[in-house]
Amino acid sequence: MSPIIVQTIQFFLSLSLLIVLHELGHFIPAKLFKTRVEKFYLFFDIKYSLFKKKIGETVYGIGWLPLGGYVKIAGMIDESMDTEQMAEEPKPWEFRSKPAWQRLIIMLGGVTVNFVLAVIIYIGMAYSYGDQYIPxxxxxxxxxxxxxxxxxxxxxxxxxxxxxxxxxxxxxxxxxxxxxxxxxxxxxxxxxxxxxxxxxxxxxxxxxxxxxxxxxxxxxIPFVVGKIAKESANKDSGLQENDRIVAIGDSPITYFDQAKPLLENYKGATTTLTVDRENEIHKIPVSISDSATVGVTLGAMTFEDLESEGYLSLKTEKYTFLESIPAGIDKGVTTLTSYVKQLKKIFNPQTGAYKGVGGFAAIGSMFPDTWNWAAFWSTTALISIILAFMNILPIPALDGGHVIFLLYEMVSGRKPSDKFLEYAQMVGFFLLIALLLFANGNDIYKWISK
Structure with missing residues (x-):
């Protein structure tokens, strides 16, 4: 299967899971507080739906535009901009009729679920895989x-x-x-x-x-010979794949990075490589190109191989189920803290970090191009934390915008007018569209400029 197809499948699987659970975070408290939910959608259903079915008072469906999802809660000014409903007298089952603290819980439900989901994934990964790293x-x-x-x-x-x-x-x-x-x-x-x-x-x-x-x-890492290029001047020199170069001329080397400065001394000339081949030492005359190369690729070594030969150590921490809980929570908090720091740099033009803002292509490229469950869940947890933080930003049209207005109402005792909320929703919507265009425009620019 094509690597791009594998990444695309993982992207949509992850995105669908995160959207459905985020919207459930709004849906469940809304139902608990006896608030009517008119629609529950994965993706947006502009003009038509790929699938829809009404169960009780709620229409469940899948839209055709994969830019997110939504729940339409009766009596709430949201992306549906249902002004006709808002012009009527409030009904007991509507969002606007509920106490402010209930509305606050409904609005915080989505981001709460996203962060809790990430922590649960990290707990599961800590328990299932442990944590392996190079000290x-x-x-x-x-x-x-x-x-x-x-x-x-x-x-x-x-x-x-x-x-x-x-x-x-x-x-x-x-x-x-x-x-x-x-x-x-x-x-x-x-x-x-x-x-x-x-x-x-x-x-x-x-x-x-x-x-x-x-x-x-x-x-x-050591200089291990990988492939020998067919056009290499040294293809018949006697060099073999997996040979380890331990000296160039009379100068011993331990690491690959030590080779280049020494090869510079023999550009366009010949010298002798000393190689270790299955614990036997061989002296092999070779020609060095004008660019100070031997005409071979660097052979791959696993971290386990490097550890067995003493180049580094691998440490693996295993967790019991109880131990994995604080480990997962710590991972979630650390990831969120790191993302917030990165976001601060994005908003500082001097850092140039805004150039790295990406859209759907950038998010899709975060997934591996071969199926790997550990990488899939790790990436899903990261995206879930990103969605949680982005949604809680105080921007109208996002959960955070609604939260700010609710907090204002709870502190001041005055509810913002429906007309003000409509205008704020429109401003927030245009801000989000601008951000979406910028992020995906960045993806296109990077693709074109490659």
Whole structure:
């Protein structure tokens, strides 16, 4: 199956699940408070529906426009803009007739469900999979800066030990990227000296210049020969796949990143590679190209292979069911905190983070192109947290806009007029359309400019 199709299936499966559960978060308290729900829809049904069926007083359906979903609650000014209903006298079963505290619970239901869902997923993942990571301290010779220009912008080099970000020690290697994106300062150890560097305010913009190079840090790995190119001058040299290069000329190497500077000395010439082949040492004469390459790809090694050979350590934390509960809650809170920090940077034009705002294509690309349940649920949990936070923003037409008006009513004792709420809903709707166009326009621009 095509990778794009796999991603698309995962995207719609995840989106449908999140929308239905979000709307249930509104639907259930509305029914508990005896408020009539006229429609419950997955996706929008502009002009027509793919499916609909009335059960009791509610029409359940699936729309054709996959931009979200909704519940239409009687007596509420929402995206349906049903002004005719609002012009009539309030009925006891309508939203507007209920006490403010009940209306507040109904409006907070969706975002509450989204956050609770993410936490439940994280609890399940902690219990089912545990948590496997590379302790940063196990990289005894520091990190590998795979993209030198990005490393130079940040001020770190291959071999540096990253001590902390914003004064907080970093324990896990995979926490580095989020920490650097959200952080302000980074502390490194280089040749016995501790150096603190300020993370450039526009560092995110540097990463976004080429999103394929965002993962600019890695563990240092050995130089294992992968494929030997058919057009390589060394195809008949005796080099074999899985050979490990341990010396170039008379200079021994431990890591792949040490090879390039040495190969520069032999550009357009020949030298001898010392290789370890199944624990036997071989000396192989090779030609070095004018671009200082051997004509081979770097062979892949799993983290388990690297651990068995002492290049790094893998730590796996297993959780009992009871232990997975606080672990899942902590993961949910940490993910939400990290997203809020990123959002702050998006609203600061100096960071250039707004260039990374994406629409449906960007969200779809978050899923792996092969089916992987762990990755699917992890991505779904992240999107659920994003939806929860975005929906609680104080923007009219979003849940957060309704919450703000309800809080105003509860504090002041005065309810905003229906006409004001209608205008606010329209303003919020146009803001959301503008954001939608910007985000998806960014996707199109990135696709065209590739």
């Amino acid at each position: 940063l301290s196990s990289l005894k010779d520091g990190v590998w800066v795979t993209e030198k220009n990005i490393g130079d912008k940040l001020g770190i080099q291959t071999g540096d030990h990253i001590v902390s970000i914003d004064g907080e020690q970093v324990e896990k290697f995979n926490s580095l990227f989020g920490g650097i994106i959200n952080g302000n300062t980074i502390t490194i150890e280089r040749e016995g000296n501790t150096i603190e560097k300020e993370i450039p305010i526009d560092f995110i913009a540097t990463l976004l210049e080429d999103e394929d190079r965002v993962r600019f840090l890695g563990p240092r």
